[in-house]
Amino acid sequence: DNKEERLQYFMATPALMNTYGTRAATLVKGEGAWLWDDKGKKYLDALSGIAVCGLGHSHPSVAKAVAEQASVLTHCSNFFDIPNQEELAENLCAVSGMAKVFFGNSGAEVNEAAIKMARLFGNKKGLKLPTILVMDDAFHGRTLATLSASGSRRVQAGFEPLVSGFARAPFDDIESLNKIAENNPNICAIFVEPIQGEAGIRIASDGYLSRLRQFCDEKDWLLMLDEVQTGNGRTGKYFCYQHSHIIPDIVTTSKGLGNGVPIGACLASGKAAELLQPGHHGSTFGGNPLACAAALATITTIQTEGFLDRVSALGERIMSGLRYELADLDHVKDIRGLGCMIGIELTKPCKSLFSKAMGKGIIINVTADSVVRLLPPFIMTDDEADHVVAILAPLIKAFKKD
Numbered sequence: 001d002n003k004e005e006r007l008q009y010f011m012a013t014p015a016l017m018n019t020y021g022t023r024a025a026t027l028v029k030g031e032g033a034w035l036w037d038d039k040g041k042k043y044l045d046a047l048s049g050i051a052v053c054g055l056g057h058s059h060p061s062v063a064k065a066v067a068e069q070a071s072v073l074t075h076c077s078n079f080f081d082i083p084n085q086e087e088l089a090e091n092l093c094a095v096s097g098m099a100k101v102f103f104g105n106s107g108a109e110v111n112e113a114a115i116k117m118a119r120l121f122g123n124k125k126g127l128k129l130p131t132i133l134v135m136d137d138a139f140h141g142r143t144l145a146t147l148s149a150s151g152s153r154r155v156q157a158g159f160e161p162l163v164s165g166f167a168r169a170p171f172d173d174i175e176s177l178n179k180i181a182e183n184n185p186n187i188c189a190i191f192v193e194p195i196q197g198e199a200g201i202r203i204a205s206d207g208y209l210s211r212l213r214q215f216c217d218e219k220d221w222l223l224m225l226d227e228v229q230t231g232n233g234r235t236g237k238y239f240c241y242q243h244s245h246i247i248p249d250i251v252t253t254s255k256g257l258g259n260g261v262p263i264g265a266c267l268a269s270g271k272a273a274e275l276l277q278p279g280h281h282g283s284t285f286g287g288n289p290l291a292c293a294a295a296l297a298t299i300t301t302i303q304t305e306g307f308l309d310r311v312s313a314l315g316e317r318i319m320s321g322l323r324y325e326l327a328d329l330d331h332v333k334d335i336r337g338l339g340c341m342i343g344i345e346l347t348k349p350c351k352s353l354f355s356k357a358m359g360k361g362i363i364i365n366v367t368a369d370s371v372v373r374l375l376p377p378f379i380m381t382d383d384e385a386d387h388v389v390a391i392l393a394p395l396i397k398a399f400k401k402d
């Protein structure tokens, strides 16, 4: 009978779309830097849910803030004033030197906001086809505009036609900009990650951001930074651009902002601060009371005295441990990082290191095929950090081929 057939179908076919391939384990619990699977096996987390849970799992003040807020008011829509949304915006502006905030729910979504703002800016200037300069190998998200802005064919293939209005430059190459600007009078903004995360923890040279700032000022372009991954303390400053002592016109962030509760922010300053006006943009959930409670608890913790110094020290400890253990190995090309954003580049694809590490009870990631990426939670102890090195280094040493 029909009902029986439907039942058979649902039992045989997973109900989830297969966007993530085979999952490595079923995680059911987290505390601090540790995660547990459904069989009771425990893992030391050196990934933080891809740069999200900087404060670790089940952080007491985030958990308390979320539980308390959920029992009072979870959501009310942006038709109404939301006091903790305003408080979070003020807090973000104070920590960043920016002037205004728009809240969304994810990295891609706040990047869309930034892209729309650049278009408003270009259209106001009277440009025919406002164009944003983006970088080779960039990653800005999976929506149509953000995948078009991204520099990887893997993200774009099959989703053509791409969104127009993007031009491309090599990352970390100031010299290329003059020529690109000459050839394209429609450019009105540069959108760039201060460190390219998905592309393999590629760190721009010293002075790159300040020279971009100068270039954008000369051309009257917006400097827009994607700090979805690098923001919220990850590199040892609240935002990565703060290492360079500049202020961008627009900066986006998400991931670590709510320590696991979805929230994103698009911050603007100077000539970008007043671009968005009523009717231009919106989000049903963006900055709702629940998400803002989580983010406020998170940002307050990150602002605790000495917290960001600890992020730097922790990252340094892991990096120097790895450098010591992996010195002089032919297949280790580079070990680099800033704060708790670390990449170990091998000379060959190394995806299989992920499951080898899982087998040994640590969670790592491999990105750009051949870069082991570590994004540990900031609350990791020295012993836990040493444990990551002690487990990972022998795996990398022994690694011969995928």
Ligand code: PLP
Residues within 6 Å of the ligand: 106, 107, 108, 109, 111, 139, 140, 141, 142, 193, 197, 198, 226, 227, 228, 229, 230, 254, 255
């Ligand atoms: N931008 C950067 C730099 C990212 O690293 C990511 C995610 O990895 C995104 C944007 C997209 O964020 P989300 O997955 O929250 O849409």
